Amino acid sequence: MSGTSMATPHIAGAATLYLSSQPGDSPTTVRNALLNGGSTSVTSCDGNGHGYFTGNKDQFKEPLFYAKNN
Numbered sequence: 001m002s003g004t005s006m007a008t009p010h011i012a013g014a015a016t017l018y019l020s021s022q023p024g025d026s027p028t029t030v031r032n033a034l035l036n037g038g039s040t041s042v043t044s045c046d047g048n049g050h051g052y053f054t055g056n057k058d059q060f061k062e063p064l065f066y067a068k069n070n
Contacts, residue, residue, distance in 0.1 A: 011034060011065065014034055014037075014065060015030050015034060018034065034065065037065060038065045
């Protein structure tokens, strides 16, 4: 339950949520919005799903993506 097998459907879902409120946006705009919505290595985890994952077991620092449907 990790890696691209889990990341891909989550980001696809986030893109769908984004497009539900911005249906005319281009794929590039969606991509940029999702990238800008990700955490950075200095974003502290707030305990509610937003922040930077600190339990990495490898050298790769993957940002978390927080998707909230307002």
